[in-house]
Amino acid sequence: MKTHVQVAVIGGGVVGCSVLYHLTKLGWPDVCLLERSELTSGSTWHAAGGFHTLNSDPNMAALQGYTINLYKELEAISGLTCGLHHVGGITLADSPERMDFIKAARAMHRHMGLDTQIITPEEIKELSPIVNTEGILGGLYDPLDGHLDPSGTTHAYAKAAQMQGAEIYLRNPVTDLNQRPDGSWDVTTKNGIIHAEHVVNAGGLWARELGEMVGVFLPLHPMEHQYLITDDLPQVFTRDQELPHIMDPSGESYLRQEGKGLVIGIYEQDCDPWAVDGTRWDFGHELLDNKLDRIGDSLEFAFKRFPCLETAGIKSIVNGPFTFAPDGNPLVGPIPGLQNYWSCCAVMAGFSQGGGVGLSLAEWMVHGEPSRDVFAMDIARYGNYCTKAYTRNKVRENYQKRFSISYPNEELPAGRPLNTTPAYTIWQQQRAVFGQGYGMEHVNYFAPEGESLEETPSFRRSNAFTAIGNECRAVRNSVGINEVHNFGKYLVTGEGAGAWLDSVMAGKLPQLGRITLSPMLSPSGKLMGDFTISHLAENEYQLTASFSAQDLHMRWFEQYLPAINVDLKNISMSRIGFQIAGPKARELLAACTRFDVSHSAMPFLSVRKIEVGQCDAVVQRVSYTGDLGYEIYVPVEQQISLYHTLANEGMAFDLKPFGMRAMMSLRLEKSFGSWMREYKPDYTPMETGMDRFMDYKKEADYIGKAAALKELAEPPKRQLVSFIVDAIDADVVADEPIWKDGNVVGFVTSGGYAHFSEQSVALGFVPTQMIVEGATFEIEILGEMRPAKLFSKPLFDPQSKRMQS
Numbered sequence: 001m002k003t004h005v006q007v008a009v010i011g012g013g014v015v016g017c018s019v020l021y022h023l024t025k026l027g028w029p030d031v032c033l034l035e036r037s038e039l040t041s042g043s044t045w046h047a048a049g050g051f052h053t054l055n056s057d058p059n060m061a062a063l064q065g066y067t068i069n070l071y072k073e074l075e076a077i078s079g080l081t082c083g084l085h086h087v088g089g090i091t092l093a094d095s096p097e098r099m100d101f102i103k104a105a106r107a108m109h110r111h112m113g114l115d116t117q118i119i120t121p122e123e124i125k126e127l128s129p130i131v132n133t134e135g136i137l138g139g140l141y142d143p144l145d146g147h148l149d150p151s152g153t154t155h156a157y158a159k160a161a162q163m164q165g166a167e168i169y170l171r172n173p174v175t176d177l178n179q180r181p182d183g184s185w186d187v188t189t190k191n192g193i194i195h196a197e198h199v200v201n202a203g204g205l206w207a208r209e210l211g212e213m214v215g216v217f218l219p220l221h222p223m224e225h226q227y228l229i230t231d232d233l234p235q236v237f238t239r240d241q242e243l244p245h246i247m248d249p250s251g252e253s254y255l256r257q258e259g260k261g262l263v264i265g266i267y268e269q270d271c272d273p274w275a276v277d278g279t280r281w282d283f284g285h286e287l288l289d290n291k292l293d294r295i296g297d298s299l300e301f302a303f304k305r306f307p308c309l310e311t312a313g314i315k316s317i318v319n320g321p322f323t324f325a326p327d328g329n330p331l332v333g334p335i336p337g338l339q340n341y342w343s344c345c346a347v348m349a350g351f352s353q354g355g356g357v358g359l360s361l362a363e364w365m366v367h368g369e370p371s372r373d374v375f376a377m378d379i380a381r382y383g384n385y386c387t388k389a390y391t392r393n394k395v396r397e398n399y400q401k402r403f404s405i406s407y408p409n410e411e412l413p414a415g416r417p418l419n420t421t422p423a424y425t426i427w428q429q430q431r432a433v434f435g436q437g438y439g440m441e442h443v444n445y446f447a448p449e450g451e452s453l454e455e456t457p458s459f460r461r462s463n464a465f466t467a468i469g470n471e472c473r474a475v476r477n478s479v480g481i482n483e484v485h486n487f488g489k490y491l492v493t494g495e496g497a498g499a500w501l502d503s504v505m506a507g508k509l510p511q512l513g514r515i516t517l518s519p520m521l522s523p524s525g526k527l528m529g530d531f532t533i534s535h536l537a538e539n540e541y542q543l544t545a546s547f548s549a550q551d552l553h554m555r556w557f558e559q560y561l562p563a564i565n566v567d568l569k570n571i572s573m574s575r576i577g578f579q580i581a582g583p584k585a586r587e588l589l590a591a592c593t594r595f596d597v598s599h600s601a602m603p604f605l606s607v608r609k610i611e612v613g614q615c616d617a618v619v620q621r622v623s624y625t626g627d628l629g630y631e632i633y634v635p636v637e638q639q640i641s642l643y644h645t646l647a648n649e650g651m652a653f654d655l656k657p658f659g660m661r662a663m664m665s666l667r668l669e670k671s672f673g674s675w676m677r678e679y680k681p682d683y684t685p686m687e688t689g690m691d692r693f694m695d696y697k698k699e700a701d702y703i704g705k706a707a708a709l710k711e712l713a714e715p716p717k718r719q720l721v722s723f724i725v726d727a728i729d730a731d732v733v734a735d736e737p738i739w740k741d742g743n744v745v746g747f748v749t750s751g752g753y754a755h756f757s758e759q760s761v762a763l764g765f766v767p768t769q770m771i772v773e774g775a776t777f778e779i780e781i782l783g784e785m786r787p788a789k790l791f792s793k794p795l796f797d798p799q800s801k802r803m804q805s
C-alpha cells in the first residue's frame, strides 16, 4: 500500500469507482480507493440497475445523459461488460395534471437536446403490450432509458481507473481521519496510515459515519426500498424484443424485464428510514427482511395496470437500503468550513447519476470548478439548519414523492415550520400562506378572508392569482410592506475590508454611505453571486445576496479570505427587517424617523445607519420591486418593534403587506433577474446584462478579471432578454424552449404574470443576432406554442423615475 497519495477516495461503490475513474481521466493518476470490504459492498450490489435521464433540474438531467452515454466508453477501455440493455422507457400519465407534468418535462428536454416524445395510449400498447391502457391519457417515451449490471459496471469503472494509474485497496476500512496543519489528511486504515492531500467521502450507506469522523453532519438518510422479481412469464418470453421500462407514477412503481420475467419496484407511502442511529460497520452483503404488507395496495394497483403480474410467481424479493438527501439529489463538493475534504454521497440513482457526479467532482478538484453549474447537487445548498430529525422528515417525504408530480408552485409540508422569524405569528394572524427556502419560512401571499389557506398546486394559474394581483397593485398604488429576512447578509470589517472586497467583487466599491450592485465571478468568468454592497462606515461593508446561497458564498469567501485585517461574519439571521415599497414609501419612512430621508438627503442607492421608530436600523434605498423603496434592517430582537412602528404609521398611507409571489411578479415588469434563475454559475456578465455593474477598468486583479476582459473583447453568442407572452391560463416557469421558424433557439430562465402591467412575461436566452425590438418568437408552454414578443424597455416605469426620484 502507498503511504502518500494525492487523493484517497473512500468507498468502492459505483460512485467511488466513478470518482476514481474521472480523476485519472482528468490527469490525476496518483489516487487510491479504500474499500472496507469488496467493491459494491454497500447499496450498489443489490440495485435494480435501471437508468434514465429524467430530472427536474436541466443540468442534473444533462449529467444523467452523460452517465448513460459513458457506459460504452467504459466497456471499450476496461474490456469488461456493463450488461447494457437500452430498451427505452415510458412514464405513464393517467390524469390531465400528469399530462401537464410530462408535457412540461418534454418541453424542457427540447432545449437540452434530449429526444423524448409524448406518445398515445395506442403507441404505449404497441411498445409494451403488457400495459392495460384503460384510463391512460398518454406517456413520455425516453429512448435512453434502460438497465445494466450494477456489479459489472462498478468493476468496469474500477478497472478503467486502474489502467490509468489508480490503486484500489480492498478489505481495508478507514477507521480515522486526522487533518494536518497544511490541510492534508492522515487516513488511518486497517492496514496502516496513508497521507492524502485530499479525501473524498464516497461512503454511501456509511457516508454519515465518515462525516462524523471529521465532526461534520451530512444531511442524508438511508431508506429501505423493495423490488420483486417474477418467475418467467409467457407474455415476456414469447416476445422477440425486450420490453421497455414502465414508470407508473400513480402506482408509485417502476417495471422492467429481467431475463424472461419482470422486475417491479415500489416507492411505497408507508416507508421506513433505515438505521436511524447509524449504519453498523459490519453490515455486509445482506438484505433486509421483506415488508410485503407495506406494498399490498401498490401491488393491487399494479395487477390492474399489468394484468400478467396477477398470476406471476415471485422468484425473489429484494429489500435493501440506499441513501437520499432531503431533495433527492446528491451531496457533492467541498464541505464548507473544511479544507480538502470532498463530499460525494447521497447518490440515490447511482446508475443514472454516478458518471456525471464523478465527472463534476473530478473537474472541481482538478480544475477548481465544475464545467457547468451543479448547485442542484452541491452540498452547500444545505446549511446548519438541517438537523438530523428534519433531514429524516424531509428524506421520508422525498421518498414518498419520488414518483409524484412536482408542481412549480408546490410547497412541501414535511418538517415545517423549522426556522421562523419573530414576525411569523404576525403574518399568521393576517392569513399568510407560507413557503420555505433554506429552512426558513417566508410569506408567499396573504389569503383573503373566506378563501383557502393553501395554494392549489398547479402548472396553471392558481387560486392565489387574484390575491397576488391585489398585493402588487397595493404596492404600486400606495405602499406595501414585505419581510426582508430571506437575503443572505454578510458584514465585512477591518482595515483590509475594502481591498479584499475589491479583489473578490467584479464591480465598483461604493463610496461611504452609498450602495453599488456587483457581480462576483469565478476564475472562468462565470457568475458566482450578484451582490448589493453597502458602505456603512469606514472599513465596514454590508453585503446582501441570495438567502439560499449562504453556504455557497461563505465557502467561496473563506477560500479567498486573507489571514489578517479582514473580518467576515454571516449576519443573515441576526440582522433582519422589512422593505417598504411604493409611491408613499418615503412619506411612511419619514413618519417613522427623525432623520431627513428626503431625496436630497437620501438619494437612490444610499445607505444610512439611523433610528427608525426606536430601533437601530441600517436603511438602504433600494427595492427589488423596482419602485420607490427602502430596505430597513434591524437586530433580530427589534424586528417586532420595527413592525409596530411601520404598521402604526402605515395606517395613514394604506400600508398593505405583500408576499414573495407579489415581489417576483413586480420584479418581472422591471425585467430584474434573480439568483439561480437568470444569474447562476452557467452564465457570464455579458450574457445576462450584469456587465452594466462590472468595473472592467478597475486596477484590482479581481477573480475572473482575465475571463471578463476576454468576454468584453469577444462578446457572447447568446443574451438574456424579456418577452411578453400571449399566454392563456398558464405562464412560463423555467426551461421552456423558445422557438423561431420551427427551431428551438433558446430557453426560458423564469417568468410569470406581471400583475400591475397585466402581461405574461418570460425572461430567457436567445442568440444575440436575433435580438431585435419587437421580434416575434414562440414559447412552448405545456405542449402549446404561445406567441412571444421580445421587448427591451421595462414594462413598468421604463425611465426608472419612480425608483430613483
Ligand SMILES: Cc1cc2nc3c(=O)[nH]c(=O)nc-3n(C[C@H](O)[C@H](O)[C@H](O)COP(=O)(O)OP(=O)(O)OC[C@H]3O[C@@H](n4cnc5c(N)ncnc54)[C@H](O)[C@@H]3O)c2cc1C
Pocket: 010, 011, 012, 013, 014, 015, 016, 034, 035, 036, 037, 038, 039, 040, 041, 042, 043, 044, 045, 046, 047, 048, 049, 050, 051, 172, 173, 174, 175, 202, 203, 204, 205, 206, 207, 210, 225, 226, 227, 318, 319, 320, 321, 322, 344, 345, 346, 347, 348, 349, 350, 351, 352, 353
Ligand atoms: C433495492 C434497491 C434498488 C435500487 N435500484 C436502483 C436502480 O435501479 N437504479 C439506480 O441508479 N440506483 C438504484 N439503487 C440505488 C443505488 O444502489 C445507489 O444509488 C448506489 O449504489 C450508491 O452507490 P454509492 O457508491 O454511493 O454507495 P454504496 O454502494 O453504499 O457504496 C459505499 C461503499 O463505501 C464503502 N465504505 C463505507 N465506509 C467505508 C470506510 N470507512 N472505509 C472503506 N470503505 C468504506 C462501503 O463498503 C461501500 O462499498 C437501488 C438501491 C436499492 C437499495
